Amino acid sequence: MRLCHQNGVAVVAQGGNTGLVGGSVAARENTVILSLSRMNQIESIDPIDFTATVGPGVVLAQLHEAVAAEDLHFPLHLGSEGSAQIGGLIACNAGGSHAFRFGMMQDLVLGLEVVLPDGRIWNGARRLIKDNAGFQLRKLFAGSEGRLGVVTKAVLRLFPAARDRATALIAVPDRHRALALASSLRADAGEFLTGLEFFEDPTLDLALRNVPSLKWPLQGRSPFYVLAEVATSIPGLRLEDIFERALEHLFENDLAEDAVIASSEAQRLALWAIREELPEGARLEGRQIKHDIAVPVSQIAAFVDRCSPLVERILPGVRIWVFGHLADGNIHYNLSPPVGQNDFAGRDTDLSDCIYRTVVEFSGSFAAEHGMGRTKVAIADMLRSPVERDVMRRLHRAIDPDDIMNPGVVV
Numbered sequence: 371m372r373l374c375h376q377n378g379v380a381v382v383a384q385g386g387n388t389g390l391v392g393g394s395v396a397a398r399e400n401t402v403i404l405s406l407s408r409m410n411q412i413e414s415i416d417p418i419d420f421t422a423t424v425g426p427g428v429v430l431a432q433l434h435e436a437v438a439a440e441d442l443h444f445p446l447h448l449g450s451e452g453s454a455q456i457g458g459l460i461a462c463n464a465g466g467s468h469a470f471r472f473g474m475m476q477d478l479v480l481g482l483e484v485v486l487p488d489g490r491i492w493n494g495a496r497r498l499i500k501d502n503a504g505f506q507l508r509k510l511f512a513g514s515e516g517r518l519g520v521v522t523k524a525v526l527r528l529f530p531a532a533r534d535r536a537t538a539l540i541a542v543p544d545r546h547r548a549l550a551l552a553s554s555l556r557a558d559a560g561e562f563l564t565g566l567e568f569f570e571d572p573t574l575d576l577a578l579r580n581v582p583s584l585k586w587p588l589q590g591r592s593p594f595y596v597l598a599e600v601a602t603s604i605p606g607l608r609l610e611d612i613f614e615r616a617l618e619h620l621f622e623n624d625l626a627e628d629a630v631i632a633s634s635e636a637q638r639l640a641l642w643a644i645r646e647e648l649p650e651g652a653r654l655e656g657r658q659i660k661h662d663i664a665v666p667v668s669q670i671a672a673f674v675d676r677c678s679p680l681v682e683r684i685l686p687g688v689r690i691w692v693f694g695h696l697a698d699g700n701i702h703y704n705l706s707p708p709v710g711q712n713d714f715a716g717r718d719t720d721l722s723d724c725i726y727r728t729v730v731e732f733s734g735s736f737a738a739e740h741g742m743g744r745t746k747v748a749i750a751d752m753l754r755s756p757v758e759r760d761v762m763r764r765l766h767r768a769i770d771p772d773d774i775m776n777p778g779v780v781v
């Protein structure tokens with residue numbers, strides 16, 4: 371880093387290369403790609419501090435396995451966990467399906483060691499939950515996408531391993547009632563609720579059509595579905611009782627049309643497979659434009675109601691796939707071309723701009739996952755307030771005045 375700094379060579383940190391916004395590739399000549407893959411040591415797992423101290427190249431699934439062997443749990447779960455690395459996950463402030471319960475990466479990082487653009491090392495790899503001594507630098511680096519420095523070590527927060535889990539798939543009459551359902555489930559399942567995912571029927575239809583291994587467990591079909599999971603580290607607790615009581619309330623209040631609780635681990639995994647294969651269903655359909663966005667949970671239904679007609683007006687017949695994380699408002703709002711067409715008739719940018727503008731109208735985020743990378747900088751310039759942009763630019767300039775860290779990303 372020191373040599374690159376002295377010679378004006380740009381540095382792009384690269385982890386598992388799973389981010390989908392062009393953040394870990396070189397965009398100009400005279401750039402070093404710095405792979406962190408070999409810094410993949412798990413230095414320690416501490417069952418008293420409930421922490422793991424790890425190198426940035428540790429793959430998330432590798433960490434899951436290592437902490438499980440100590441009866442502990444690291445609660446970040448996402449589709450890329452077999453390849454994404456801790457450094458990249460921190461740099462992108464990844465969230466995943468348990469974010470509403472355990473937070474995003476910025477909440478799971480207690481300490482960091484970072485090599486700064488000039489080669490100096492900030493050693494903040496402390497194992498403290500309470501560290502109130504000034505600016506929370508670890509939070510600044512979480513989500514910095516390699517723009518402020520290179521993460522070389524992380525202290526991560528662990529939790530007791532879950533000993534039991536129960537999963538239910540619930541059919542819902544419409545997307546508005548799904549919001550009341552989420553609220554009711556959160557009240558009834560309390561801190562046991564660890565997963566709350568949603569998908570709409572057309573998205574399901576696509577997955578069932580394109581991924582033949584999926585089995586649909588309910589009698590009929592409904593407009594909207596919720597996949598809910600409760601988990602506990604307390605042995606002997608009957609999670610099914612919690613679910614049964616919660617479901618009773620849903621049926622009493624007309625919030626659910628049908629439901630199934632997985633009765634075996636195989637069935638539980640089969641329910642999750644439906645949710646996890648939704649992106650694959652769309653991928654196999656051909657070209658698509660993906661939008662990983664977020665709005666406040668209370669606005670999910672209103673957002674889709676408002677956005678979809680606008681999108682359909684831009685390109686009649688465009689197919690819209692909606693699914694995501696119900697408890698944190700993160701929506702995957704993906705598009706396929708009209709039936710019989712291979713592309714979006716040159717309207718790609720108009721479609722995405724319309725979606726992002728509508729997200730901002732709903733006080734949402736145009737980058738709920740993956741970060742901004744290079745692909746969303748133009749959108750940010752268009753939609754971000756001048757004050758926010760200015761603060762980000764100044765922060766970057768203060769730490770990387772020569773603009774050698776991942777130039778072109780974020781700001």
Ligand SMILES: Cc1cc2nc3c(=O)[nH]c(=O)nc-3n(C[C@H](O)[C@H](O)[C@H](O)COP(=O)(O)OP(=O)(O)OC[C@H]3O[C@@H](n4cnc5c(N)ncnc54)[C@H](O)[C@@H]3O)c2cc1C
Pocket residue numbers: 382383384385386387388389390393394406426447448449450453454455456457458459460461462463464465466467515516517519520521522738739740741743776779
């Ligand atoms: C199938 C799939 C599902 C996903 N699901 C989710 C999801 O549910 N929720 C979610 O939040 N995200 C999701 N993601 C995106 C996820 O954020 C990225 O997969 C992950 O965070 C990037 O990690 P990586 O190691 O692959 O980093 P890379 O892709 O290699 O890099 C990403 C960025 O981090 C920087 N970087 C990498 N390592 C370091 C380091 N050591 N120090 C500083 N900067 C570094 C790079 O320069 C780049 O800007 C998904 C991605 C895929 C492919």
